[in-house]
Amino acid sequence: MNILPKETVEQLDRWIIGQKEAKRAVAIALRNRYRRSQLSKELREEITPKNIIMKGPTGVGKTEIARRLAKLVGAPFLKVEATKYTEVGYVGRDVESMIRDLVEVAIRMAKEKKFEEVKKKAEPLVERRIVAMVVAEKKKRVADVAENILTEQTITEYREGKLDNFMIEVEMHRERRPMIDLPVGGGMGIEIGAIFDNMLPPGMMPPQRKKKLLTVESAREQLMEEECERLIDKDSIASEGIMMAEQSGIIFIDEIDKIGSTGGGNGPEVSREGVQRDILPIVEGCTVQTKYGAVKTDYILFIAAGAFHVSKISDLIPELQGRFPIRVELASLNKEDFLKILTQPDNAVTKQYQELLAVDNVKLKFEKEALELVAELAETENETNENLGARRLHSIMEILLDDVLFNAGTKKAAEEVIVNKSFVEKNMKQVIKKTDLRKYVL
Numbered sequence: 001m002n003i004l005p006k007e008t009v010e011q012l013d014r015w016i017i018g019q020k021e022a023k024r025a026v027a028i029a030l031r032n033r034y035r036r037s038q039l040s041k042e043l044r045e046e047i048t049p050k051n052i053i054m055k056g057p058t059g060v061g062k063t064e065i066a067r068r069l070a071k072l073v074g075a076p077f078l079k080v081e082a083t084k085y086t087e088v089g090y091v092g093r094d095v096e097s098m099i100r101d102l103v104e105v106a107i108r109m110a111k112e113k114k115f116e117e118v119k120k121k122a123e124p125l126v127e128r129r130i131v132a133m134v135v136a137e138k139k140k141r142v143a144d145v146a147e148n149i150l151t152e153q154t155i156t157e158y159r160e161g162k163l164d165n166f167m168i169e170v171e172m173h174r175e176r177r178p179m180i181d182l183p184v185g186g187g188m189g190i191e192i193g194a195i196f197d198n199m200l201p202p203g204m205m206p207p208q209r210k211k212k213l214l215t216v217e218s219a220r221e222q223l224m225e226e227e228c229e230r231l232i233d234k235d236s237i238a239s240e241g242i243m244m245a246e247q248s249g250i251i252f253i254d255e256i257d258k259i260g261s262t263g264g265g266n267g268p269e270v271s272r273e274g275v276q277r278d279i280l281p282i283v284e285g286c287t288v289q290t291k292y293g294a295v296k297t298d299y300i301l302f303i304a305a306g307a308f309h310v311s312k313i314s315d316l317i318p319e320l321q322g323r324f325p326i327r328v329e330l331a332s333l334n335k336e337d338f339l340k341i342l343t344q345p346d347n348a349v350t351k352q353y354q355e356l357l358a359v360d361n362v363k364l365k366f367e368k369e370a371l372e373l374v375a376e377l378a379e380t381e382n383e384t385n386e387n388l389g390a391r392r393l394h395s396i397m398e399i400l401l402d403d404v405l406f407n408a409g410t411k412k413a414a415e416e417v418i419v420n421k422s423f424v425e426k427n428m429k430q431v432i433k434k435t436d437l438r439k440y441v442l
Contacts, residue, residue, distance in 0.1 A: 033301070066252040076244050106245035111237050
């Protein structure tokens with residue numbers, strides 16, 4: 001996607017407050033991908049992504065920056081936690097599974113893209129099938145009407161949406177799923193069902209069908225998927241998915257600080273170092289076998305993140321540190337940041353609650369003084385308790401609006417709730433009292 005770094009930062013600013021340095025780093029990394037794609041094949045193969053490591057407390061936007069970046073460019077994105085992996089030879093998930101999971105995401109994206117391409121071809125096929133089913137159902141009730149007249153009438157009603165709640169019996173294809181999916185060496189899996197399919201002559205195991213009683217609206221969705229599935233080339237989806245994962249995939253490795261050594265040299269320390277050494281070839285560039293084929297990891301962008309409270313980036317093994325040349329530190333959030341988070345982003349917390357309560361005919365209004373007090377409480381709570389970053393706002397807002405959320409919908413008439421300073425002081429008095437008492441604790 002041809003997007004300039006400034007434009008990327010502007011888009012990220014819509015959702016994430018502050019953290020300019022981190023936004024600049026990912027924006028440049030994204031642009032470098034486009035620049036690389038414009039080079040000759042020989043030069044392209046020499047240029048690998050500059051992986052990024054983010055340091056900062058929880059809830060300050062590390063994951064959100066990476067997630068929004070991937071969404072912005074329509075790239076396959078996977079978030080993993082470093083602590084979920086075990087060293088080769090131990091029971092648990094091996095690090096190669098992150099590549100297999102990324103490929104699954106890419107395959108799903110490629111499939112959705114192909115579905116959109118064949119949707120126009122599938123629509124008349126689906127219409128024909130549904131109209132035939134509706135006509136068959138209507139004929140049971142009105143046998144004296146000519147079939148061609150009934151068909152024309154049904155087509156018109158179907159296109160106008162008048163049949164959406166009409167019930168029909170639909171015969172659908174049911175895929176025979178494998179009973180067992182056995183993992184084997186190299187991270188690949190064997191589908192037992194597929195083995196038996198290949199052993200039997202064609203036609204010996206016809207596709208299974210099942211009947212469902214559905215509304216026309218539900219049937220249209222399911223039949224559309226079935227028809228699109230039939231029209232697309234599955235092999236092209238696999239190859240396109242692998243290419244997307246290889247060339248534009250982004251893997252966000254969270255909690256990487258938890259696998260860093262903190263001193264000593266035995267027990268958990270050795271195990272943590274083992275996981276780092278297993279991650280190293282994936283980040284450096286290797287080939288991982290998946291059920292769709294071999295996947296090269298050389299051009300996947302890796303973004304690692306951690307709070308690094310106990311350990312430091314320098315506690316990671318030097319080889320792994322070297323594969324993350326770009327390092328950015330994300331700052332803790334203050335009162336001004338919290339106030340912006342409450343009001344400015346497209347998905348601001350206040351906007352979310354306003355939309356939720358509007359469902360129950362409650363109009364929620366926030367006054368500036370009230371939001372300033374909420375922001376101040378969030379800052380104080382993070383300073384005196386565990387620093388939860390922006391997540392602290394969610395817990396405060398739940399306490400603040402508890403009565404409103406509980407009682408909304410009980411009145412028939414529309415209701416207006418104004419959240420002002422006194423409203424916050426009344427509903428947050430326990431938190432405010434606890435905060436005030438801390439001033440006297442030495």
